[in-house]
Amino acid sequence: MSDFEIATYNERAQTGPCFVCEMLAGTPGYEHRIVFDDGDHLAFLDKHPTLYGKLLVVPRSHIEDPIGGFTQDSYLALQRVVHQVATALARVVETERMYVLSLGSNQGNRHVHWHIAPLPPGVPYEEQQLYALDWSTRGRLELTDHEADQLAARLRAELDRPALTAGESA
Incomplete structure (x- = not known):
């Protein structure tokens, strides 16, 4: 999918295999730039x-229910990773607000995943929140391979x- 179309x-x-499980299996076309793996x-x-x-x-486990698919301990372990990764992201990318949300559906993208999205400073209020994540209104941000590798x-x-x-600062 080189040219992105919604x-x-x-x-x-909705009809393809789980993108996370395929990435973990090393299936061509499902590669992602991994920044953390515990x-x-x-x-x-x-x-x-x-x-x-x-x-x-x-x-790593294929879990589809973002709450009921976890024990309390496994949910909290995942949330510790979300916090750790979001904290690191805020140190690397200038951020006014860090959005953290679980999306997906029983109809598609079922593997539980949390989105961590840094809203940059200066975005008008009308273009924040869900609007900031909407491909149909914002479009897809295009990064070169070099830019993505550097990030x-x-x-x-x-x-x-x-x-x-x-209490410590970076």
């Missing part, structure tokens, strides 16, 4: 972002840094 994307999401969870750059730096965080490298480097303690 209808093609939606059809693939053996149980992954974080990777969104292939179709509307905002610079947008990431997805997923469990992924910066994020990996930030995630490799020792964690800051509460």
